[in-house]
Amino acid sequence: MPDSLNDPDTQSLSQKPPEPDQPAADEMKVSFLRTNRGIGIGLLVIVGILAASIYFSDWAGRILRDGFMLGGFPLLATGFMAVASLILVFDGQARQVDPDVARFRLVSLVIVLAAVAVLGVGFLSIPIIGFVPMIFLLVGFGAVTLGYRPVWLAFVVAIIVALVMRTIMYWLDADIDDGLLLKLIMGDGNG
């Protein structure tokens, strides 16, 4: 059960006995940043910067017709975020480390950002490459990169997904670009 993973006795990395050598000291440093307290402090810094940027903005202090300050609610929200972060820093679970946080490596962040970048670039390339080819490429190469085999089946699924999605977009009357290639083949006026 997931609960067992959340058991404070099994997950607290910060409770590891310290060792005298340098790598262990580094690990302790990393471990603190992964505890609820470490994350809470990080969040406090971010929330502080956010609150300051709102407070010193030219719009936040503006008083509206009903006497309410325009920045009132955004500042209230940052206040709540700060309180939640403070609770993380000081409550009974402050020294705990969530198992997923403990397993987190920089490579995970790189993977996430790379995936998001590929999706973003893929979407922005639709006007050039076209909707169907781009969805085909994203799904097909995505599946193969992740290890799906056989390769031909990945691309068969990809073309089916692309065509089904194009049909749905047509049906939703969405403004979709079929790309320069198809425009050249079909002439003006499609898409």
Added chain:
Amino acid sequence: MVDVASLMEALSIVFTLKTMLWLLLGVAVGVGVGAMPGMSPAPAIALLLPLTFTLSLPATLGLLIGVYKGGVYGGSISAISFATPGTAESGATVIDGYKLMQRGQGKKALHMALYASVTSDFLSDVLTILLAPTLALVALNFGPSERLWLMVLAIALLGALSGDHFAKGFLSAAIGLFIGTIGSDPVSMVSRNTFGQWWLAGGIHLIPLIIGLFAVATMLEKLVEIIRERALEAHEKVVSKAGPLSVDSEGLTFAEYKSCWKEMAIGTGIGSFVGILPGLGATVGAFLSYGVAKQLSPEKKIGSGRLEGIAAAEAGNNATCGPTLVPLLAFGIPGSTIAAMLGGALAIQGVVAGPRMFELYPAAIYALFLILIIANFFNLFVGRFFAGIYAKLGLLPVTLLVPVVLVMALIGGYAYENNPFDVGLVLIFGVMGYFLRMFKVPEAPLIITFLLAPMAEESLRRALLINRGELVPALFGSWLAIVLALLTLSLTVLLARSQINRRVQNLGG
């Protein structure tokens, strides 16, 4: 009092071939999504929301409610077949279900899960139909300060009850409140908190937020797991564990179904109560019902591969489906992520969920109630005849699922308003959702506070206007407001200290 004309109108719009087909499609998709480990009804509904622009109100309700109900039941299929719950809601079903499967009684177990799900779902829908209008009548008498406190109470409950750690639930609610303030203030419509970006002046819409937080974040999580070769190994384990599902084995007899009435009653009662409360949800409903049934009948040895265990767990999770809509319909406050999405879908159709919905859109309310009931029969049909096929979905390679869902999320975000900036938001919220999941921050308080933020601000400012800018009378102008404020404070402290979610899951173990 039944409004016969509106009921007749609702019957005429619900019992059409088109609505029935959408409902059937919703249930079929929902059961499939539930049966696939890694997918759940929430991301599926998020991905389907943009599709509802072109649909009529009953078709929209049919599709989304079908996905929801089918999804909650569908999780039991892979829970029983592979000991891998398709959804978190079916975690308690694994305990007895998989043991029965190993004994060659998988078909019996699958039937028990289906019948318990449908029975409790139907009964809790009846309760919803009786309760929601009654509470709405009470809610109509609330002024702005009472409404404000009711929203604060809902947010506090969500923060305290969602997830294992109060601070994280509270943090989630605060982030939702912050995102809800981006765009313009809800009274004067003056631009604020846009980070200097013109395209944020209209605010952030529910659909990119939901698609990002649920669909994209879930898939990014899977993606990282695959690349780090964890999910792949887990998947191989599932395949090797599964073995062939024996479709020729003996099904459930009526006597066996009847013998589980007590567990189904426990599940229906607990699930309905849990469903009404904001923040708890179907997972807690299942584990709590299972735990209570186990403790009330130790002689049945629930946990050793008993049909009663499946009945309690499945009745407990499906009984939350209807009642989770009660706070939305009675007070206009969604008590769960799914309710928030259904509220969003109603808004797309021009219907504002809340107590006035009963006066302004009676036909829509009747249509919703009818669809809630009919969806159970569709669930019964799909589950009874296609469970074996759905069980194979549990073996669908996650390496194929991830790119397909990510691309669907991208295009779903765009289709909402043909706005490429929404795609950017989908990706940003996807990354945010990934980190929230990693840090075990529940998403439900974020989504619901995001939706409530403008309403809460409007209510506060209206209360201040009525009371000429005096804060104390604006907040505590009536006995009801004072009672709600005290209730909020005491419940928050009590629930934050008791960590209900963790205790409930321990009951099942």
